[in-house]
Amino acid sequence: MTLRELYRPTQDEAARQAFVGAFKSYVNGPLETQLAELYESALLPDFVAREGRAPKSREEAVPLFEAEPLYQLWSSLVYTSQDLLWETSGETVDRLKPEIEAAAAALIQNPGKKGSLHLDPTMVLPEPIASTEIHRQPGGYFHQSYDGDMTAPALYMGAVETYRAAKGLGNSDPGEPAMGRYIAGLVKNYAPDLKPARVLDFGCGNGTQTVAYAQAWPEAEIHAFDLSAPFVRFGHAWAEDQGLAIHYHQMNAARTGFPDAHFDLIVSHIVCHETWHDILDDLLAEMRRLLRPGGLLLNLDIPYQPHMLPIPKQVTNHWQVVHNGEPFWTRFADTDIRAALAKAGFADDDIIADYQPMGAGRMYAFGGWKRA
Ligand SMILES: C[S@@+](CC[C@H](N)C(=O)[O-])C[C@H]1O[C@@H](n2cnc3c(N)ncnc32)[C@H](O)[C@@H]1O
Numbered sequence: 001m002t003l004r005e006l007y008r009p010t011q012d013e014a015a016r017q018a019f020v021g022a023f024k025s026y027v028n029g030p031l032e033t034q035l036a037e038l039y040e041s042a043l044l045p046d047f048v049a050r051e052g053r054a055p056k057s058r059e060e061a062v063p064l065f066e067a068e069p070l071y072q073l074w075s076s077l078v079y080t081s082q083d084l085l086w087e088t089s090g091e092t093v094d095r096l097k098p099e100i101e102a103a104a105a106a107l108i109q110n111p112g113k114k115g116s117l118h119l120d121p122t123m124v125l126p127e128p129i130a131s132t133e134i135h136r137q138p139g140g141y142f143h144q145s146y147d148g149d150m151t152a153p154a155l156y157m158g159a160v161e162t163y164r165a166a167k168g169l170g171n172s173d174p175g176e177p178a179m180g181r182y183i184a185g186l187v188k189n190y191a192p193d194l195k196p197a198r199v200l201d202f203g204c205g206n207g208t209q210t211v212a213y214a215q216a217w218p219e220a221e222i223h224a225f226d227l228s229a230p231f232v233r234f235g236h237a238w239a240e241d242q243g244l245a246i247h248y249h250q251m252n253a254a255r256t257g258f259p260d261a262h263f264d265l266i267v268s269h270i271v272c273h274e275t276w277h278d279i280l281d282d283l284l285a286e287m288r289r290l291l292r293p294g295g296l297l298l299n300l301d302i303p304y305q306p307h308m309l310p311i312p313k314q315v316t317n318h319w320q321v322v323h324n325g326e327p328f329w330t331r332f333a334d335t336d337i338r339a340a341l342a343k344a345g346f347a348d349d350d351i352i353a354d355y356q357p358m359g360a361g362r363m364y365a366f367g368g369w370k371r372a
Pocket of ligand 1: 227253
């Protein structure tokens with residue numbers, strides 16, 4: 001049985017996970033719509049009557065919402081739904097972990113394997129990333145109780161698709177590389193003639209999305225890295241299980257150690273908003289350093305730049321930052337990405353910074369060409 005086939009919730013687990021998905025969809029959808037209506041029908045007119053103008057920023061609007069029982073209800077339901085997300089995915093992971101770990105160990109030790117795994121035993125995980133439990137995932141991305149502990153990557157894999165679907169961004173099974181396929185499709189639209197010899201998945205997480213790049217460019221040498229040892233270990237086993245030659249590395253994105261101009265294509269998915277904002281400039285500079293002249297960088301990330309969002313959505317997003325494990329979100333969203341890419345050395349005409357439709361939502365695609 002493959003690792004992918006191994007990860008199967010029982011009927012009861014699947015039912016509980018489906019409930020959490022529906023619960024999350026309700027709080028993210030109809031309940032947030034009610035909050036937006038409350039703002040338009042009462043909070044905004046009251047504020048205008050008092051101040052003679054509309055709120056200028058989310059900071060001014062947050063106290064208006066915080067006083068409202070509907071907002072208090074919404075926030076406690078989001079919080080509870082996030083707890084349930086981890087609890088219900090955790091049931092499946094706890095049950096299957098011994099089998100997943102045994103299967104992964106066999107794949108990693110297989111002398112005939114196609115790809116490779118490069119862990120860095122000297123790695124010092126940088127703060128504040130190291131001690132942040134993104135999405136409030138219990139233990140976070142880096143935790144391992146023993147060598148070969150697959151809790152963090154399996155939990156992430158089990159929960160992330162439920163989380164995404166409840167935001168209207170897809171409907172995939174755990175481990176399905178749908179986001180990678182979407183990004184590969186965007187690359188082919190932006191660069192139909194690009195035939196990359198070397199591709200890098202920058203901040204690959206548990207590595208399951210990287211599979212899509214190996215499938216999209218079967219002739220290319222595919223590399224992927226992440227700060228998390230358990231994530232890249234899991235990714236390596238996952239790729240080997242599918243007979244794909246992918247090279248996984250444990251590295252820090254701010255200084256990877258790959259040679260200059262090593263890659264024709266660099267892709268990333270939801271990394272920039274999940275890393276400490278103070279190193280964003282270093283990340284973009286590193287991405288550009290690693291691109292060969294004529295190569296393409298394409299990042300896909302959250303579309304929450306304030307100028308794109310009405311005030312109620314800015315307020316609910318801000319709540320996620322403060323209370324729901326998204327501490328790096330706001331400062332990324334507030335960044336002028338075009339300016340940051342220019343600072344990293346991309347020429348104005350070569351920069352990509354577009355909103356791209358996805359399901360019922362959209363994503364922010366940004367990067368650029370390194371001039372030949
Ligand atoms: C939301 S996950 C996305 C992972 C993957 N791209 C995906 O789509 O599944 C963000 C990843 O960025 C990684 N990350 C954050 N800061 C990093 C850094 N400085 N160096 C390397 N990886 C980093 C985290 O460890 C995490 O795995």
